[in-house]
Amino acid sequence: MSTRVYVASPDARADLSAAAQAIAEAAGRQSSPAVLFHPLAAQASSARLVGASFDEFARSTDEAETGIIERFEALAAAGPVVAVGTDYSGVTAPTELALNGRLAADLAAPVVLVVDASQGPDHALGLARVALDGLAAQHATVVAIIATGPTHTDATRTLLASLGVPAAVLGDDLSAVLAATDVTITTRTPARFSHELMATARADVRTIVLPESEDPRILEAASVVAARGVARIVLLGEEEQVRADAKRQGLDLTGVEIVSMNNPGLVESYAAKFAELRAKKGVTLEQAREAMADGACFGTMMVYMGGADGLVSGANHTTANTIRPALQVIKTNPGMKTVSGAFLMSLADRVLLFADCAVTPNPEPAQLADIALASAQTARMFGIDPKVAMLTYSTGTSGSGPDVDRVRAGYEEAVQRAPEERIAGPIQFDAAIDPVVGAKKMPDSEVAGRATVFVFPDLEAGNIGYKICQRTAGAVAVGPLLQGLRRPVNDLSRGALVDDIVNTIIMTAIQAQGTNGPLA
Known part of the structure; x- marks a missing residue:
């Protein structure tokens, strides 16, 4: 069993508490007992481990979400935890399926879906289908289904299993359900x-x-x-x-x-x-x-x-x-002549790096190589596996012209200087981000379709690109972070909010972890 599991239901009819208790007890028989944690509850109670109350969540969602994650992680560090989703009795009831998906993604916990089968197997199947779609929309990962209150247990198991994950009814041996939870969730929500x-x-x-x-x-x-x-x-x-x-x-x-x-x-x-x-x-x-x-x-x-x-x-x-x-x-760092500005773009389910969005207006090939290599280093600092796409309006050898040739020359220099880095270029954004397009346009590349670091051809494109992503995709843009210096120095916008300043300080502190001692 995973050390973290999230148990959620699509409505109040399912016996969520009984299912969560059964999972915890089954885990205890296999290895060590799991504690039950309630991310959201009507109020904090000494008898239950609670992340936040509904009132706290309504008052400050971000603060409550932070507290929920911190309390959950403290428990998970000590042993297995079963997070029990909401029971549709609080003020967030109309949106609780989506909320449970969001919290499961925040906690990087696989979801065991619990559905009520008292109205028959077909009704339970319908509930499960809708819930799977709703949870997936929040980037949660459902790994198993448990039915409570079934009237036709065999038919219920069979129909629910047709959805492609292990299915059980309450009272069954849950070994297959526990085995299905033993996965690593890599989703990174902004929280x-x-x-x-x-x-x-x-x-x-x-x-x-x-x-x-x-x-x-x-x-x-x-x-x-x-x-x-x-x-x-x-x-x-x-x-x-x-x-x-x-x-x-x-x-x-x-x-x-x-x-x-x-x-x-x-x-x-x-x-x-x-x-x-x-x-x-x-x-x-x-x-x-x-x-x-x-x-x-x-x-x-x-x-x-x-x-x-x-x-x-x-x-x-x-x-x-x-x-x-x-x-x-x-x-600048040895071997680096260019200072560039990167933004960490925190999307709903992942974090990407965009550069240069802040410093160098029209980089020459050597500067583009500097930006690509510095961006790969920055990505590693913040837990991003760097797959670097050097962007332009053409992919591979399909186009030519001064702008494409400049990016191609930058790509060639970057690969020559750091052959161990995974870099693709010249490449279009769709070929860099979309696996289907990437496989078609650059089939032999391990970056195409899977890029995590995007190097724009000039400052104009980079600045426009990160703002499009921020304003239309709802990405949280953290930065700019200056790259290439021997010690971290970061610039604030004069319109920066307190949260922006706090984030920049934290990022600067992390950048500094790779350095030691005075330069004097």
């Missing part, structure tokens, strides 16, 4: 992806510096990150002023370090190193001291000198203001 990011960040906590402590959004984001334990935060500013601002907002900055940009020792140390690094550009020590009055520059030097592992800025400043100091002193 699950968010949980995975926080878990990854907590596993190796890094220090991130935020220069713009005068912004209320930055203070709130710092408070949230510190409370979640996903990063250590350094705010640049005067401690008395920063703490007074936080108090006015009702924020708790416990665990947040505040560093003054007027600290003489730091100013002199950072300025001396900055002047040394920029000496060939004619920067004097006095000019370097003046540069340290800029938060992005001061914060970048803090990262360079090892006082922080990464920097997040841009809430009140331009992208150039954030990136320029990083290009001047942190510089």
